[in-house]
Amino acid sequence: MRRRRRRRRAFAGMTAAAVLLCTLFLAVKTLYPLLSEERKADTDITYDGASPSLSVNLDNLYSPHAILIDLDSGKAVAARGSQDRIYPASLTKIMTALLAVEETDNLDETVTLSTRIFPKLYAEEASMAGFQPGERVQLRDLLYGILLPSGAECCLAFAERIAGSEEAFVKLMNEKAKELGMDSTHFCNSTGLHDGNHYSTVEDMAVLLKHALKNADFREAFTSSQHSTLPSDLHPDGFTFYSTMFEYMSSAKVTGGEILGGKTGYTEEAGLCLASLAGINGKEYILVTAKADGTHDTEQFHILDAVNVYNQVGASSNDSQ
Template sequence: MKKVFKIIIALVLILAVAVVGIKVIGGNNLKKLDYHSKNIYVYDRTNEKELLSIKADERVYPASLVKIMTTLVAVENISDLSEIAPVDVETYKRMNSSNASMAGFYGRERVTYRDLLYGTMLASGGEAANSLAINISGSVDKYVEMMNDKAKELELKNTAYKNPEGLDVEGQYSSAKDIAMIVNSALNNNDFRAVFTKKSYTTTKTLDHPSGIVLKSTVLSKLDEYEQDGFEVLGGKSGTTLEAGECWATLSKKGENEYIIVVMGSELDNIKDLHYYQVEDTLNILNNIK
C-alpha cells in the first residue's frame, strides 16, 4: 500500500510541474526563485545543457528581440561591413511616426553597414533595422522572408516574423527557447558576437553627424547601476512594448561557463514607467546558477 501511495505522490508532483510549464535540468535551484517574467529559458552554452524552462515554448510578442534575427541575417549576407548603406527615407519616416525606438540616424544619411548593425543591436534603432533590410534585399518584405527562412533552417517551431524592427503586429511571435537558440547559433558568427557584446560604438562621421553618433547598449549600459558579483553579463538585446512587456536576451559568463538567459513578459502598464524586472530576473538567475 505504501508503495502505491508513493507512486501516486510522484505522479502528482510530475503533473504539477507540467501544469505550470516548468522544466528543470541538472538539479539546480533556479525553479525555487520568484520571477516577474512569464517566459524564461536558461541555457548553459558551454555544456550545451538546458537549465531552466518556464513556459519557454509559448508563442509571445518578442518586441525588439526580433532584431537579434535581423542582425544575424544581416551579418550572414554582408560581404563588406565598411560599405556605404544609406538610411532609407521612407522607412525612417515610418519608424519615426510609429514611435519606434531610433538610433538617431537621418533619412538618406550615408552610413556604413557596420553603423546600421550597431544601430540595430545597441540602440535598437528601427530605422537602422529597416535600412539593413532594404540595403541587403531591396525590400522589407523580401528581408522578412529571409528571416523566416533562417528560422526554418534553425528548426524553430514557435517563431514567425512580420517585420525587422519588432513592433507588435498580428502573426509575429517567438518563444523564449527559440530566441535562446537563435542567440546560441548567432554567437558562432564573429561579426554577430562583436556587435552583441559591444558596450558602446561611435558611428562613422557624416555630414549629418560630423562627430558620429555614440551608440550605447541598452543592456550593458543599464547594468552599470547593478553589482555583478562572481559573473559578468557580456552582451545582450532588450525589447519592450506594452504587449510584450520587458524582455531581455543576454550572454553571460560565470566561472568557466557561458550562459544564455532569455526572460520575457514581465508586466508593463506604462511604456514610460519601466520596472526593469527583466534586469532583476536575469541577475537573480545568475546569482543562483551553481
C-alpha cells in the first residue's frame, strides 16, 4: 500500500513538472517571435513592398555589390549582390565610431594618445587623421577623426580607452553586430585593415549605418564635410581635416536633394567602398556599395556610383509626384 502511495505521489510530481515545463515552453514559444519581431523592426532590412513608385537600376554601377535603403521605412529600394561576402575596409570604422559614442558619457573629455599604438599603424600605412604620439586630444575630435579622414589612431585610442585593448574592443564590436542582426559579419580589428576573417555584406553595413544614424553625435559627425580640432600641446593652433568623400566631390547636389554624408573605404582586396546618406525630396536614403575597381589615385568610382543612384532616386521620385 505504501509503495502504491509513493508511486502515486511520484507520478503526480512528475505530472506537475511536465505541466510546468509545457507551460514554460509555450510561453517562450509565444513570446520569442514577439521579441524577435521587435528587434527586426528596429534593425533589419526588408525587401517586400519597398517603394514601388521608385525606379532605380543598379545593373550599370561600377560596384558589383550595392543596396539602397529608404531610411524611414527600412525597406530596400534596390539591391545587387547585397548578401555576398565583402571586405568592408574602412566602413568598419562606422562600428568603431558607433561604439565610441555609445560607450562615452562626455565627448568633451580629453585623453592622451598612447605612443604604443603608432608604430604598427605606420608600418601598415594605415590612414591617419594627423594626431601625434603623446598628444592630448578631445574625444569629440577623435570621433570626427574616425569618420572624416578615417584616422586609424583615433580608432585605437577609443578602443584602448573603452575596452583596454583593441582585442577586447573587437569583442564588443562583434557582440554589437550580433545584437543588430548582422549575421554575415565578423570583425578582427577596429580599423578595417585587411584580414581574411574580417568580412561583412553591404546589407549588414546598411543595417549598421541605419542604426548608427539614430545617435545624434554620430549623425552630426557623419554628415560633416570638415572639422577643426581644438588647440593641443602638439597642435597649438589646432588643425582641420576633411571628409574622404566630400573632398572628391565638386558638389554634393543631386537631383531633388543632396548627399548629406558618407564614409569611404579602400584596400586592395576590398576595392572602393562607400556607405552614404542622402536627402532627396523630403526623404532620406542610405546607399552602401563595395568592391568597385580603382584606388585612391584613380577615378573615385564608388562616389560616381552614389551620384548615379541618388540622381535616379531624385528623377524617379519627381516623376511619381
